[in-house]
Amino acid sequence: MxxxxxxxxxxxxxxxxxxxxxxxxxxxxxxxxxxxxxxxxxxxxxxxxxxxxxxxxxxxxxxxxxxxxxxxxxxxxxxxxxxEGHHDHLVCMECGDVFEFYDKAIEERQQKVADESGFVLDNHSLYMYGVCEGIRKNGKCSINKRKLPSILTTSKRR
Amino acid sequence: MxxxxxxxxxxxxxxxxxxxxxxxxxxxxxxxxxxxxxxxxxxxxxxxxxxxxxxxxxxxxxxxxxxxxxxxxxxxxxxxxxxEGHHDHLVCMECGDVFEFYDKAIEERQQKVADESGFVLDNHSLYMYGVCEGIRKNGKCSINKRKLPSILTTSKRR
DNA sequence: GGTATTATTGCTAATAATTTGTACTAACGT
DNA sequence: ACGTTAGTACAAATTATTAGCAATAATACC
Incomplete structure (x- = not known):
């Protein structure tokens, strides 16, 4: 389209x-x-x-x-x-790269938790922060060749 | 202490x-x-x-x-x-109340996803947004008697 | 316990991201 | 093509948060 x-x-x-x-x-x-x-x-x-x-x-x-x-x-x-369909995110705190994933089990458990709490869910955000393999093994991310996103480099906020 | x-x-x-x-x-x-x-x-x-x-x-x-x-x-x-120990959050977008939960299965799956992606996890945040039972059934939250947190009431940001 | 040393506070002003006001301009229906 | 209405650009305003700096309070040392 x-x-x-x-x-x-x-x-x-x-x-x-x-x-x-x-x-x-x-x-x-x-x-x-x-x-x-x-x-x-x-x-x-x-x-x-x-x-x-x-x-x-x-x-x-x-x-x-x-x-x-x-x-x-x-x-x-x-x-x-x-x-794309819904997915959650893994963010490398070193290189700033973002990896996407979808885990059916997590989604289902989330729905279950909401149901049990009497919540009607609108949306959710699951962000996982860590250090990616490339950085750990090579000191730099093998996948990420782009410049760091400003969120992690230029922001002085924590 | x-x-x-x-x-x-x-x-x-x-x-x-x-x-x-x-x-x-x-x-x-x-x-x-x-x-x-x-x-x-x-x-x-x-x-x-x-x-x-x-x-x-x-x-x-x-x-x-x-x-x-x-x-x-x-x-x-x-x-x-x-x-308290680690927990995640369910936020009611109507009354602003925050419900806490811990789901072992979700935590384990998160770790698994990170492992499979080669990530060493530092921390994560899982926030679920929806409407709580009290609001849906009574128009007001039966549990939440406190004033709305400013984040949901006074903030003009979306 | 009293005082020097150094960290901490409380202002106010600065900043950063984002939004709004408003006068100008470009889309869309006819 | 042309007017109406919605959209844009720029600058100024807002909001949350931080930084600078003089005043103050908390430990260390006598």
């Missing part, structure tokens, strides 16, 4: 900034990007866009279900295209 | 602000509090303290392992006394 059609389906007018951002998310080598990552990437590609627009559009995309917002440790949000 | 002794054990000098904050956390009816909750509660109790001190001390407590910091949806941190 074309980006334009995706926007329409999501109930969003197909505007140039939205197309730029959506196609950036679809083609970027980094899957989990902060608003600023998206902003800077677009500027780097020679595209013109305002930071506020990026924030606004990403929030619209989130509400429309086009992207998922994550709040990993560090305080700033990262956005991920909602193009 | 006295609060003073706890501070010492944690390698922190026993100062008045630290004692106030620790005892506030130990005696508060709300288990998960934002820095501002702690600050306002102390002011309400007639105690004098600075907001910056609350932030500083809570961070020190976190580093010392006395409290756990959580980042529930909404962007602001909540702090919880680290006086």
């Amino acid at each position: 074309s980006s334009s059609a995706e926007l329409k389906k999501a109930g969003l007018k197909t505007t140039l900034p939205r197309l730029k951002i959506l196609s950036m998310l679809e083609n970027a080598s980094i899957r989990h990007m902060t608003a600023e990552d998206v902003y800077k990437s677009l500027l780097d590609s020679g595209e013109e866009i305002g930071l506020a627009t990026v924030y606004r559009v990403l929030t619209q995309f989130e509400n429309a279900g086009l992207v998922i917002r994550h709040n990993f440790e560090g305080g700033r949000s990262v956005f991920e295209l909602n193009d | 006295s609060s003073s002794a706890e501070l010492k054990k944690a390698g922190l000098k026993t100062t008045l602000p630290r004692l106030k904050i620790l005892s506030m956390l130990e005696n508060a009816s709300i288990r998960h509090m934002t820095a501002e909750d702690v600050y306002k509660s102390l002011l309400d109790s007639g105690e004098e303290i600075g907001l910056a001190t609350v932030y500083r001390v809570l961070t020190q407590f976190e580093n010392a392992g006395l409290v756990i910091r959580h980042n529930f949806e909404g962007g602001r941190s909540v702090f919880e006394l680290n006086d």
